[in-house]
Amino acid sequence: MAGNRTFTMIKPDAFEAGHxxxxxxxIEEAGFRIVAGKxxxxxxxxxxxxxxxxQERPFYGELCxxxxxxxxxxxxxxxxNAVEDFRTLIGATNPAEAAEGTIxxxxxxxxxxxxxxxSDSDENATIEGNFFFTQFDEVGIRKVAAN
Structure with a gap:
């Protein structure tokens, strides 16, 4: 069964370019709700x-x-269906192969x-989200959104 959460990062290139x-x-127009962000x-x-x-791949150092x-x-x-729908929204890793209209x-x-x-799976979405956020972060954001 597909989960209802995924993790994403806007990377340094897009942040720096003002995108x-x-x-x-x-993301929001595609029906996603941001439940934590920083x-x-x-x-x-x-x-x-x-x-x-x-870490065993040749691009690891450059990626880091x-x-x-x-x-x-x-x-x-x-x-x-967060993971699958988001992967569709962002498009292929190589932008030359990405579908029109994707991020x-x-x-x-x-x-x-x-x-x-x-994230490429529900399991990785949980792992990756937990890397950046604690339960406290999400609860705090939900309280602010509810007020």
């Missing part, structure tokens, strides 16, 4: 921990360097600077 607002607008910057060490699944090069926006999103087609610069991260 965060447009990306968030696309602007932060990863150190190279934290980027390495987040992407440790790729890029992801620690500037601010990001981390978000937990909610919607039925990566509109905002990604290249395969390496592809504007957003999106």
């Amino acid at each position: 965060s607002g447009d990306i968030i607008k696309m 602007v932060t910057q990863l150190s190279a060490e934290l980027a390495g921990k987040f992407y440790e699944v790729h 360097e890029f992801m620690s090069s500037g601010p990001i926006i981390a978000m937990i999103l909610e919607k039925d 990566r087609k509109r905002f990604a610069k290249s395969l390496g600077e592809n504007a957003v991260h999106g």
